[in-house]
Amino acid sequence: MATETGSLFGAVTDDEKSVSVNEGESVTLHNDDTELQDTDTIRWRFGEEGSVTLLVEMSGGRITYRDFGDGRFRDRLQILDRQTGSLIIKNIRHKHSGRYEAEIHHAIGTAYKRFNVNVKDAPHVISAEQSDVKSVSVSEGDSVTLNTDVQTHRDALIVWRFGDGGVLLAKGDKEDNKSSIYDDKGMFRDRLKLDDHTGSLIITNTKSTDAGLYKLQISSNRDTKYKTFSVSVRDPGLSAGQVTGIIFGVLLVIAAAIAVVGVIVYRRIKYELQKRKIKVMTVIERDSVTLECDVTKLQSDDVIQWSFRDEVIAAFNKDNKISSVEERLTDRLKVDDQTGSLIIKDIKTEDAGLYKVKISSSSRVKSFLQLITGGGPSYSQFNLIVK
Structure with a gap:
């Protein structure tokens, strides 16, 4: 110097x-x-x-x-x-x-x-005309990541702005290894994060007010790049339990329209009893869970058949001591030879979904649904509905 x-x-x-x-x-x-x-x-x-x-x-x-x-x-x-x-x-x-x-x-x-x-400070208006607009859709309450998809250099300045007014959201200076989140109006309330490596913007627990244009400018000694994201936030709609309830309600209405009064009363009573058997189970990812058959004792000729998303994944015949499990799940599934309950080990988020069990023999036929709904990246929720 x-x-x-x-x-x-x-x-x-x-x-x-x-x-x-x-x-x-x-x-x-x-x-x-x-x-x-x-x-x-x-x-x-x-x-x-x-x-x-x-x-x-x-x-x-x-x-x-x-x-x-x-x-x-x-x-x-x-x-x-x-x-x-x-x-x-x-x-x-x-x-x-x-x-x-x-x-x-x-x-x-x-x-x-x-x-x-x-x-x-970085410009209040980032020209959207200098870049293509990428559409991103997210369900309200979920998280969304707006990816830069570019290689950032060690001298890059990354600026994120929101809306026509160019509200400054985040700024990252790779050269000085500093990043800052700006939310002067409190619109996002600790729901923004800037990825230190890529400069991508993460919005957690999205709200309907988060919809709009997000503009990105990446400046370096070599060039300046622009990206624009049009974010739409969808209504999350009904939960799996609500959908199931509506389906049952519709079925009851149809049954009521074609059945005699005695059948209507019988079905309503049965439906109310079924609702009382609904179980909600929450299990941490990587733990084990047991889906109970609620049968006191299996008969010798009982056949247990478990299916997931309409695909048979496990079967058990007490009389012949036969137990079969789908090959890809062999190491994680087991059928209890006394009760017929299904045991899932090392639970994963992809295990979430609709499970069905059918118990049949010469003297009875029994089936019910067990619904597993995911509760996030680290948890799965199990909503068991007995039919």
């Missing part, structure tokens, strides 16, 4: 020019007044009066770039052309705000140009 003191900023020069630029953009400090000759030399410096640092020197057509000891200008500086020696600062940050000076040595004397650069 080359540091010089005092005299430069005390020299006679043109009026200082003020330049404003948005964080993440590039700015050009123009030296347009004089065309440089091959014998001329131009030096660009940065710093406040009393301590300035040489950034770039161009002499005889040769350009030499220097840098601060902290590397704040690394790979950011570029001479626009050899005719003017104008300086470009790419992917600018707040730390680049300050005074810049060009010292131009001609054969007949020396001239100076000064610039006061003010770096503002």
